Amino acid sequence: MTRWNRNGRQFGFVEWFRPGENDKVESAVAQMQSAGASHLRTHLSWAEYLAPGGEEWFDWLIPFLGERIDLLPCLHYTPPSMSRTGKSSGAPVDLKSYADFVDHVLTRYGRHFRHIELWNEPNNLLDWDWRADSDFSMFCEMVGGAAYWAKRRGWKPVLGGPSPFDPFWLDLMGERGVLGVVDAVGFHGFPGTWDSEEGSWGGWDMHLGEMRRILDRYNSSAELWVTETGYSTWRNDEMEQVRRFRKALNVPADRVYWYAWRDVPPDVPVQEGLWFDPRHYHMGAVTHDDQPKLLARLLGEGGLEKLENVAGLDAPNLAKGVSPVVITGGSGFIGSNLAESLLADGEEVVILDNLARPGVDENLAWLRENFASRVHPLLADVRDLLAIEPAFKDAKAVYHLAAQTAVTTSLDHPIDDFETNARGTLNVLEAVRRAGRRAPVIFSSTNKVYGPLDDLAMLTADDRYVPVDEATRLHGVGETRPLNFCTPYGCSKGVADQYVLDYAKSYGIPAAVLRMSCIYGPRQFGTEDQGWVAHFLLRALAGEPVVVYGDGRQVRDVLNVRDAVRAYRGLLSSIETVNGKPFNLGGGPENAVSIIAMLREIERMTGSRLDIRFDEWRQGDQFYFVADTRRLQAAIDWQPRMNWRRGVRDLADWLMQNRPQLRAARSEKRKVSA
Known part of the structure; x- marks a missing residue:
């Protein structure tokens, strides 16, 4: 198995775009490519797609991105009108409708990507309401069916990464057969940024090693991707962000996506209940108004070689x-x-x-x-x-x-x-x-x-x-x-x-x-x-x-x-x-x-x-x-x-x-x- 971030030292960024941000999309992609990024992970929201103007937005966004960079679309968020809870985090009333949406996306946009990510942070209440699905049976049926069909059609499904990392949840996905029908599994980890990880974070080698052992039991050919990692510069510690980025590129994973390219604007609520947490607003390599932080500047000036020299x-x-x-x-x-x-x-x-x-x-x-x-x-x-x-x-x-x-x-x-x-x-x-x-x-x-x-x-x-x-x-x-x-x-x-x-x-x-x-x-x-x-x-x-x-x-x-x-x-x-x-x-x-x-x-x-x-x-x-x-x-x-x-x-x-x-x-x- 090729660990391409270790041998090829390639990397990608995560960036969520909102409808109508055409100019921001164009500038962000150009900047990321100038920084040496070869991959981009972004969301293709089911709820947004069915909202007024959503189809037109993604008709522009996905082809634009896919023609310029290796694209990983993340398909998540149930349309509230189709949700059992009335929220985008709820399971759809008809679980098969998610697979139908995946099928539609593959038909309409599939020529622009090879991998497709199924859901985001499924063990996080803000993305999947596990209170209404306590044993994750609905999630496994929904995502497992969609992954099976995507694989049958020739694409490579990626299981969304749990956040925080939970080996018991991942093992459950193996027992339920989900790991057997995916080509890669995501991992989310933000050491040093979130208080919730301070007591449980044991290091990249420990967590990814544990994850690899679980994958090997159920699907040894499945790749391990770090689909989100990053470091917030809310304390203006931009050099620490450089150090964390440098370390992330050397973890035992097959892909690494850094979250994120651009800071969230201060007037945009990140998630319900998290508006006032400054850490959410400073995760980018550039500020919300495109001023480069140290990470972006070093990558832009001389790529990974420049970053290594300065970090040294x-x-x-x-x-x-x-x-x-x-x-x-x-x-x-x-x-x-x-x-x-x-x-x-x-x-x-x-x-x-x-x-x-x-x-x-x-x-x-x-x-x-x-x-x-x-x-x-x-x-x-x-x-x-x-x-x-x-x-x-x-x-x-x-x-x-x-x-x-x-x-x-x-x-x-x-x-x-x-x-x-x-x-x-x-x-x-x-x-x-x-x-x-x-x-x-x-x-x-x-x-x-x-x-x-x-x-x-x-x-x-x-x-x-x-x-x-x-x-x-x-x-x-x-x-x-x-x-x-x-x-x-x-x-x-x-x-x-x-x-x-x-x-x-x-x-x-x-x-x-x-x-x-x-x-x-x-x-x-x-x-x-x-x-x-x-x-x-x-x-x-x-x-x-x-x-x-x-x-x-x-x-x-x-x-x-x-x-x-x-x-x-x-x-x-x-x-x-x-x-x-x-x-x-x-x-x-x-x-x-x-x-x-x-x-x-x-x-x-x-x-x-x-x-x-x-x-x-x-x-x-x-x-x-x-x-x-x-x-x-x-x-x-x-x-x-x-x-x-x-x-x-x-x-x-x-x-x-x-x-x-x-x-x-x-x-x-x-x-x-x-």
């Missing part, structure tokens, strides 16, 4: 008595550069990261490759307090850099932004407090806590805005500037900023805050929404258009990440004197540059004219922000060393050396020009 990075191995430095967001741009500096000086470093940002796993792999056993990855989300607490147990210092970093994303998803930036920071502070070691916390804040600065009068020069106020023009914006939170991102980071400072006052945890301007440098994965210097360079080096929001005269003081790392480390070294204080961090007036001036410099460096396109201003954008860093300079004897032009050229060189696709694009562009 999660290996905390601290020796007893070691006191590490913890960096939340340590796989990110600033975090990985800070980690490199600490590791190079012999520190043990815990990298706490959820790897949500595409590409940051490369930073973590690079750190592991260069510093091996002194890098201790803990792949978890700061929103999940239970998961992150162990990271801080022995920490001697904490750099808290993990965050949602884009204003645009915060406007689209304000709750997620708040949970990550505000609640996530509170979780970190609480984990530090509970550890009882009073580990210093250095927090990465933002200049957005000062708001849009629209009260600053501006003059318009050739390529930039210039403050009318002479002091601001000479020194920049100082820490005495009133806080004025704006946009969900500014609010969430501002809340976090103030919580960090208050924990220094209320709980005696040494802490300091850096309100950053624009940081750039190696290991940055710049996007249109965050990391604009790297983003412009990436677009320019690839010969792609650059979009500027606003008129391009906005001014920012850019700071090389090496200078930023010195500031972070300097604050920790001087924590006694900087405790409880915020500091601005940026390149200062000598590294102030407008968007237009930056683009001109990039053109000069690359020797190519950029295709620059302009769009509307974005909400909360500041005409001008230059950090007044005199307070920081006085506190830790720090100042920027890297001139912005030299720093941008260094970043361009690093990108060309570390992004093969850029070299290929540049080479192709030269050929076209020639």
